[in-house]
Amino acid sequence: MKKTGSQILLECLRLEGVETVFGYPGGTVINIYDDLMDSPITHVLNRHEQAAVHAADAYSRVTGKVGVAIATSGPGATNTVTGIATAYMDSIPMVIISGQVPTPLIGNDAFQEADMIGITRPVTKHNYLVRDVKDLARIMKQAFYIARTGRPGPVLVDLPKDVQMDSAIFDYPETVELRGYKPTVSANPRQLNKAISMILAARKPVIYVGGGATLADVSDDLLTFAETIQAPVTTTLMAMASFPQTHELSVGMLGMHGTFYANMAVTESDLLITLGARFDDRVTGKIATFAPHAKIIHVDVDPTSIKKNVRVDLPLVGMLQDVLPRLNEGLLKHADEVQEVVAATVGWREQIVKWKEQHPMAYKQTKSTIKPQYVIEKLRELCDEDAIVATEVGQHQMWTAQFFDFIKPRTFVTSGGLGTMGFGLPAALGAQAAFPERQVIDISGDGSFQMNSQELATLVQYRLPVKIVILNNNFLGMVRQWQQLFFDKRYSQTCMELPIDFVKLAEAYGATGMRATKTEEVEEMIKKGLATPGPVIMEFKVAREENVLPMVPAGAGLNEMVLAS
Amino acid sequence: MKHTITVLVENEFGVLPRVSGLFSGRGFNIDSLSVAPTLDPSISRMTIVTTGDQKILEQISKQLNKLIDVIKVIDFTNQNYIEREMLMVKVSAEAESRAEVLRVADIFRAQVVDVTPRSYSLEVTGTPEKLDAFVELLRPLGLKELVRSGPIVIGRGPKAWRSVD
Numbered sequence A: 001m002k003k004t005g006s007q008i009l010l011e012c013l014r015l016e017g018v019e020t021v022f023g024y025p026g027g028t029v030i031n032i033y034d035d036l037m038d039s040p041i042t043h044v045l046n047r048h049e050q051a052a053v054h055a056a057d058a059y060s061r062v063t064g065k066v067g068v069a070i071a072t073s074g075p076g077a078t079n080t081v082t083g084i085a086t087a088y089m090d091s092i093p094m095v096i097i098s099g100q101v102p103t104p105l106i107g108n109d110a111f112q113e114a115d116m117i118g119i120t121r122p123v124t125k126h127n128y129l130v131r132d133v134k135d136l137a138r139i140m141k142q143a144f145y146i147a148r149t150g151r152p153g154p155v156l157v158d159l160p161k162d163v164q165m166d167s168a169i170f171d172y173p174e175t176v177e178l179r180g181y182k183p184t185v186s187a188n189p190r191q192l193n194k195a196i197s198m199i200l201a202a203r204k205p206v207i208y209v210g211g212g213a214t215l216a217d218v219s220d221d222l223l224t225f226a227e228t229i230q231a232p233v234t235t236t237l238m239a240m241a242s243f244p245q246t247h248e249l250s251v252g253m254l255g256m257h258g259t260f261y262a263n264m265a266v267t268e269s270d271l272l273i274t275l276g277a278r279f280d281d282r283v284t285g286k287i288a289t290f291a292p293h294a295k296i297i298h299v300d301v302d303p304t305s306i307k308k309n310v311r312v313d314l315p316l317v318g319m320l321q322d323v324l325p326r327l328n329e330g331l332l333k334h335a336d337e338v339q340e341v342v343a344a345t346v347g348w349r350e351q352i353v354k355w356k357e358q359h360p361m362a363y364k365q366t367k368s369t370i371k372p373q374y375v376i377e378k379l380r381e382l383c384d385e386d387a388i389v390a391t392e393v394g395q396h397q398m399w400t401a402q403f404f405d406f407i408k409p410r411t412f413v414t415s416g417g418l419g420t421m422g423f424g425l426p427a428a429l430g431a432q433a434a435f436p437e438r439q440v441i442d443i444s445g446d447g448s449f450q451m452n453s454q455e456l457a458t459l460v461q462y463r464l465p466v467k468i469v470i471l472n473n474n475f476l477g478m479v480r481q482w483q484q485l486f487f488d489k490r491y492s493q494t495c496m497e498l499p500i501d502f503v504k505l506a507e508a509y510g511a512t513g514m515r516a517t518k519t520e521e522v523e524e525m526i527k528k529g530l531a532t533p534g535p536v537i538m539e540f541k542v543a544r545e546e547n548v549l550p551m552v553p554a555g556a557g558l559n560e561m562v563l564a565s
Numbered sequence B: 001m002k003h004t005i006t007v008l009v010e011n012e013f014g015v016l017p018r019v020s021g022l023f024s025g026r027g028f029n030i031d032s033l034s035v036a037p038t039l040d041p042s043i044s045r046m047t048i049v050t051t052g053d054q055k056i057l058e059q060i061s062k063q064l065n066k067l068i069d070v071i072k073v074i075d076f077t078n079q080n081y082i083e084r085e086m087l088m089v090k091v092s093a094e095a096e097s098r099a100e101v102l103r104v105a106d107i108f109r110a111q112v113v114d115v116t117p118r119s120y121s122l123e124v125t126g127t128p129e130k131l132d133a134f135v136e137l138l139r140p141l142g143l144k145e146l147v148r149s150g151p152i153v154i155g156r157g158p159k160a161w162r163s164v165d
Helices: A005-015 A027-036 A049-063 A075-079 A081-089 A116-123 A133-148 A161-165 A189-201 A211-215 A219-229 A237-242 A260-268 A320-333 A335-344 A346-358 A372-382 A395-403 A424-434 A455-461 A477-486 A502-508 A519-531 B015-025 B054-066 B098-107 B128-142
Strands: A002-004 A020-023 A042-045 A067-071 A094-100 A126-129 A154-160 A167-169 A205-209 A233-235 A250-253 A271-275 A295-300 A314-317 A388-391 A440-445 A467-472 A512-516 A536-541 B002-010 B032-037 B043-051 B070-075 B081-092 B111-116 B119-126 B143-148 B152-155
Touching: A002 A005, A005 A027, A005 A133, A005 A161, A005 A167, A020 A049, A020 A424, A027 A067, A027 A094, A027 A154, A027 A161, A042 A455, A049 A067, A049 A075, A049 A081, A049 A094, A049 A424, A049 A455, A067 A075, A075 A081, A075 A094, A075 A116, A081 A094, A081 A116, A081 A154, A094 A133, A094 A161, A116 A126, A116 A154, A116 B015, A126 A133, A133 A154, A133 A167, A154 A161, A189 A271, A189 A295, A189 A314, A189 A320, A189 A335, A205 A219, A205 A260, A211 A237, A219 A320, A219 A335, A233 A237, A233 A260, A237 A395, A250 A260, A250 A395, A260 A346, A271 A320, A320 A335, A335 A346, A372 A395, A372 A440, A372 A467, A372 A519, A388 A395, A388 A424, A395 A440, A395 A467, A395 A477, A424 A440, A424 A455, A467 A519, A502 A512, A502 A536, A512 A519, A519 A536, B002 B015, B002 B054, B015 B032, B015 B043, B015 B054, B054 B070, B081 B128, B098 B111, B098 B119, B098 B128, B119 B128, B128 B143
Parallel strands: A020 A042, A020 A067, A067 A094, A094 A154, A126 A154, A205 A233, A205 A271, A233 A250, A271 A295, A295 A314, A388 A440, A440 A467, A467 A536, A512 A536
Antiparallel strands: A002 A167, B002 B043, B002 B070, B032 B043, B081 B119, B081 B143, B081 B152, B111 B119
């Protein structure tokens, strides 16, 4: 039977297991929205296309499924670009459907026309302009396959209005034929054996885990691996929740705002076992002094990540869900040698404990003024173990990474690579749409929050009970911190001089708002806020010029941390 | 260092900007690029000449391979291969220089493809170095216009690069 392009599109989504999509209607997607009324797929109407993409992105981050967003052509589609770039930098599998003007008008500067293939080329894993309805089913199959395999990423499908209206016989392909795309799946066994030999020879090993571990869902294998060889584990921002931060082998985050002990461990280590991380500049600091004594094993599914930024002694191209179990099996066969390594590395673990005691993560508590770190510690204490936390970008994001001890995988949703302010609120929305019964918290600053605050309307409309924590210092705090430390306290354009009444703002949207201004009010308000049904804003007036520490200044080595103000 | 890379790509709309955008977006150089369909009309073959150290070349090769539309990347740098480029040039040929232009053309086995009372248009193929030498000899005689195709390469021996092997 023949179906129209828009019907085929929705049928493809259904067959790919898509239950919820996020989007915003418009002239060139009106056919899709019409057919959506007859489809089992749930649609969430965001209040901005950027937010729709962030919500779909977060939906993917917490479920592991492919996130889907829809936007109309022209401004609708260009609004998605920041969202797509955010997902691209963090390797999140997504399919974005953008409407396009009818094919005869393409290139004519038609009303609401934008060259989305050209605009999104550098920020998508791949993109498609569908020019014939007969190609649509094949392209959708490929788009989902490309998005979720290998190193995942966003794929954009640009769908002209006339193609949505044209008809074709619908036949969803069973398989994908792409001769230029063969994502590496299984690691080379010889390289794997070499890795085991290197691990057995190490005396100061460190496991350095990146977002790849989150995407590959290998938390259990990672735990087994770390406990077998008894090596300290440091996680990047993207991997905080993939290893329990409360575990005795955890040394927390490394890099610019990493812990003293993680950065010292990496600097002194003799073997860096890198799992799904990419040696980002915020992680390595000055390359010349990064892990200077270490041999480096680099496991990654994307060959371009290997040797891009640092020298690598043993590259291992493969999926972590293949590599880690095989490493664990291999180590099991060398049980005696593993015991020797564990015994020989006692001193190394003692050294790490000494570093932890020397400079633990800390802040100066004050009697009256609320310290932002204290709010985050209390929040961890009082929320559910499996609560999902989204953040915006800035100081509050780093404090969350430092002071919120993540325990369960896929519970931390944050924009790592692109660092997108305004990500957190729509991300929390997307996470809550995926798990209506779980606690979902957006930890925010007053600056970032205002970049997508219109999503309060979406939360209230869909009864998504996200709890929003605003650490309000009336500053763009992270930039202010840089200005304080490196620009002689010249606070150029970082003071948010108009104080916003966030309580009233919440109430205007039909949500609940509450505010704390003193340390003694914090605990009570968090309890009350978490217990209040529906979306809630909890605003905390925090110490205005608190800094995120430790800090490795830009261009310095990991061992050159600023530890205190 | 100069490298010559051959890239087999899907012969489809929009593939060229993916490849050229990769070079510009990541700060790699393109010295020259030529592209045309192959024996299999669904595949196009690009020859790209680029410069950079070994590390940059490795990244270029990996990044090209990562593109969905790229089927194969072959680096000819350390292989035995034949390289040819085509050049067309319009030279002033007034009375006193007419004979000299033809003498130079003859030495380089260039063809005269157009002739007027005041100019010759010449066509020549060869390695880029040979073409450089040809241009230098013609320059004092009055070069009016110069077009080069960019080099193309093919490996020596019976092995053929056609599609996915």
